Amino acid sequence: MRAIPNLLGTTLAASLLLAPAAQAAEATRIPDAVVETATQLRETALASDLGYRITESLTTEIGPRLPGSEADARAVQWAKAKFEALGYDKVWLEPVTFPKWERRSESARVTGRYAQPLSVTALGGSPGGTVEAEVVRFPDLAALEAAPAGSLDGRIAFIDYKMERARDGSGYGPGSRVRSRGPSAAIRAGAIGYLMRSAGTDSHRNPHTGITRFDEGLEPIPSAALSVPDADQLARLLALGQPVTVRLALDCGWDGEATSHNVIGEITGSSKPDEVVLIGGHLDSWDLGTGAIDDGAGVGLTMAAGKLIGDLDRAPARTIRVVAFANEEQGLWGGKAYAEKYADEVRKHQIAAESDFGAGRIYAISTGAPDYAQGAVKRIAQVLAPLGIEYAGDRGGPGPDISPFAAGGLAWARLAQDGTDYFDLHHTPDDTFDKIDPAALAQNVAAYAVFAYLAASAEGDFGSGTKADADGDADGK
Structure with missing residues (x-):
């Protein structure tokens, strides 16, 4: 708390200003x-x-x-x-209305010389659609964001970023940004589809879903996450030095609005x-x-x-x-x-x-x-x-x-x-x-x-209403 000088002639108004500050400091x-x-x-x-x-x-x-x-x-x-x-x-419901997204089916496979299935899941918010195109790999989000406009015309962008394990989950921030920002970066470079290594730390053939966003003014493209082993497999295929083509087929998308509820109970x-x-x-x-x-x-x-x-x-x-x-x-x-x-x-x-x-x-x-x-x-x-x-x-x-x-x-x-x-x-x-x-x-x-x-x-409070202090995830997980 900022100190207030003890001067002769301190006004009554100033003393009244001091009172709440002193009370708050108790x-x-x-x-x-x-x-x-x-x-x-x-x-x-x-x-x-x-x-x-x-x-x-x-x-x-x-x-x-x-x-x-x-x-x-x-x-x-x-x-x-x-x-x-x-x-x-006491128990009650409070309505919450939001856009409704549905998942119906999803699949992906390498086609051509190296034909084989890939384990994928659509990202929440992705549109449906089927695309088949050459894949271009990027090691991280920054590399894709730096890709010139038009450089991915007619191709599928693939970010192969490996999320780090941590007790406090601190590795998730960079991983989730690949999911939330990657599709828009891919669209700006001209891509017709988007793939990412799952934001996860496992080695199972289970892809990780999660919500994504498309920046205003961009036409959304089919966007999905590969399981970690399948991301490794795709990276190895690309490392062979020959073009790799993938067919990505998603049946999903937004379907109007829905209303659910916050459910609240009190003691x-x-x-x-x-x-x-x-x-x-x-x-x-x-x-x-x-x-x-x-x-x-x-x-x-x-x-x-x-x-x-x-x-x-x-x-x-x-x-x-x-x-x-x-x-x-x-x-x-x-x-x-x-x-x-x-x-x-x-x-x-x-x-x-x-x-x-x-x-x-x-x-x-x-x-x-x-x-x-x-x-x-x-x-x-x-x-x-x-x-x-x-x-x-x-x-x-x-x-x-x-x-x-x-x-x-x-x-x-x-x-x-x-x-x-x-x-x-x-x-x-x-x-x-x-x-x-x-x-x-x-x-x-x-x-x-x-x-x-x-x-x-407790006798006293914990500061609600005295400041704004939020570091949480603003878009969900």
Whole structure:
């Protein structure tokens, strides 16, 4: 806080300006009594398989949940019924409308001298169409973006960029930009089709889907991702020095609008019910797997955390709000709708945290809260420490669906999960329930329950409404 000089003749107006600043600087506290309850809550959650069973229910009874699909609509009703069965005090739906994209079929094969099939999946947002043309390889996005206009006339662009594995998922940024920006760069160079090495870290013959974008004024072209082994195979064929032709056939595309819903459940606060601590994940998924790690686990573990807080003899001061967000995958539609609806209530939101990075163990907690609240965050971290979680200051940023609201001043927390193998499974047919470790998921439930309970019990705030601070993914994953 900027110092204000103590001068004779300081006006009354200046002293009034000082008062809110001094009040804002008062340290946020976590009372001892609630720490004891949080410690007991942590152990109860660790011994519970509730989050695992909720995730099993979603992925088994509903399966893949492509936004706007019939399964997506069933997932909304499943989530509403699950909140009610878990005993949440209040449950409701909020509509979210968005463009509807459908996948029907997809295939690719090398033709001519080296004829053989390739394993591909259409990128979300790609148009349908069949193209057969010579392939030109580029090592990365920058190389394709530097290609002169017309240099790829009548050909297929192929970016062969290898994503790097990292516990915090930091390799995904460059990989996802190949997916989101590559097709437009290919069109500008004259290409009639686009292929990319999947944004993934596995070695399985499973391509990774995900949303792409086409810049305004460009005519979209069929765009797809190759599995990692198939990208390697295509690169080896091109290295032989002879022209390689590929036939890419996609049946997919936009089909009007659809309406889904954010599904919301609340455990009512005991003394400040109009103030909320928000946790959640996104209800939709891509259609290749059953959306277990992305993001069935996030929905399951946050639902379970809220339920366990609701089972306490006394609720925390503030309300616990759990949100199963609609259509994160294709553009944060549910998160944006929530931020718009509650824009005038940002100060009523104490803090928010989203689970959308799989089901690996949480290893750190960080927040964008101001200095006066960091002591309270450290106190929360102390209760989380037996779970193997360390305090990490302000490292990282808000989860995808809360990032639009964080841009408007919502205080955020990040419970960082170990994502070392997350991009082996992400957006592939391998994203299925068997990949979830029950013990790791229970640790997540315990962490979210402790975090939400203590944040809702804090004396003071975490800075919502005092600044805009968003580092999340602006377009979904």
